[in-house]
Amino acid sequence: MNTCKSLLAFVMTAIIGGTVMHGADPVAAVPPVIAATKATDGRVIFETVCAQCHGTAGEGKPELKSPSIAGMPSWYVNTQFANLREGRRGHDAADPQSFMMAAIAKALEPEQIKAVVAHVEQMPMKVPVGKDREMANTNPQEGMRLFQERCMECHRYNASGEMAFGSPPLIGRQGWYLEEQLKKFKSGKRGAVKNDVNGAKMVQMTTLFIEDEQMLRDVVAYIMTLNPESKESPFESAGQGAH
Structure with a gap:
C-alpha cells in the first residue's frame, strides 16, 4: 500500500512537473514529455497532455501500449474518466498504463476533461492496419x-x-x-x-x-x-x- 501511494505521488509530481511514464516498468521506462496545462480548449489539452502517449491523431502507440482513442464516443470516454478518477480503474500499480491514466485524470479539472472528451469524439476513427x-x-x-x-x-x-x-x-x-x-x-x-x-x-x-x-x-x-x-x-x- 505504501509503495502504491509513493508511486502515485511520484506520478502526480511528474505530471505537474512536466513528465509522466508509461510501459511495462513505470519506474525504469523512458517517459514521454507531458506538460502540465491550464488550457481549456480541448484540442490544446489533447496536444499538450494526451498526444504524447496516444499520438497526434489519437492513433495510439504500441511501444507505450496506449490504444487508439480517436472517435471514441463521449459517453464512454466520460465514463472511463470517472472510473479513473474514482478508483474503479487504474488503482493497481501492476497495471501501469491504467495507473498512469488515473493520475492524469485526477490532475485534470472537470471542465478540461469535458473539453478534451468532446475533441476526442470529433477525431476521425483510425482503422487498425x-x-x-x-x-x-x-x-x-x-x-x-x-x-x-x-x-x-x-x-x-x-x-x-x-x-x-x-x-x-x-x-x-x-x-x-x-x-x-x-x-x-x-x-x-x-x-x-x-x-x-x-x-x-x-x-x-x-x-x-x-x-x-x-x-x-x-x-x-x-x-x-x-x-x-x-x-x-x-x-x-x-x-x-x-x-
Whole structure:
C-alpha cells in the first residue's frame, strides 16, 4: 500500500512537473514529455497532455501500449474518466498504463476533461492496419461463434458499441490492445472493483466463457475483421450514429 501511494505521488509530481511514464516498468521506462496545462480548449489539452502517449491523431502507440482513442464516443470516454478518477480503474500499480491514466485524470479539472472528451469524439476513427490488426495463429471463424453468442448483444453485430449497455466500440482499437484488456478482465486487474457494473459484466464473461488464450485471441481476430478496409467511418457506412 505504501509503495502504491509513493508511486502515485511520484506520478502526480511528474505530471505537474512536466513528465509522466508509461510501459511495462513505470519506474525504469523512458517517459514521454507531458506538460502540465491550464488550457481549456480541448484540442490544446489533447496536444499538450494526451498526444504524447496516444499520438497526434489519437492513433495510439504500441511501444507505450496506449490504444487508439480517436472517435471514441463521449459517453464512454466520460465514463472511463470517472472510473479513473474514482478508483474503479487504474488503482493497481501492476497495471501501469491504467495507473498512469488515473493520475492524469485526477490532475485534470472537470471542465478540461469535458473539453478534451468532446475533441476526442470529433477525431476521425483510425482503422487498425498491419501489426495493429494482424492476429497470427488464430481462427476468426471460431472467434465469430463466441462473438455472436456472447459479445454481439452488447457490442452490436458490427462491434460499433451500444450506449444503452455501456459497451464501447471495439472497431478502431488495435488487436493487441483488445487482447490485453480481455486478459485484464479475466485476471481481475480490470472490472473487479465494487460499483464498476459494466466492468463486472466483462469479468463474468471472460471468466465463464473464454476458456483459454486461444479462444481469447480467436474472438479478437474476428473483431479485427469487422473493421472497415477504407478510412470510411463504419458508423456512416452502416447509417448509424456514435450514440
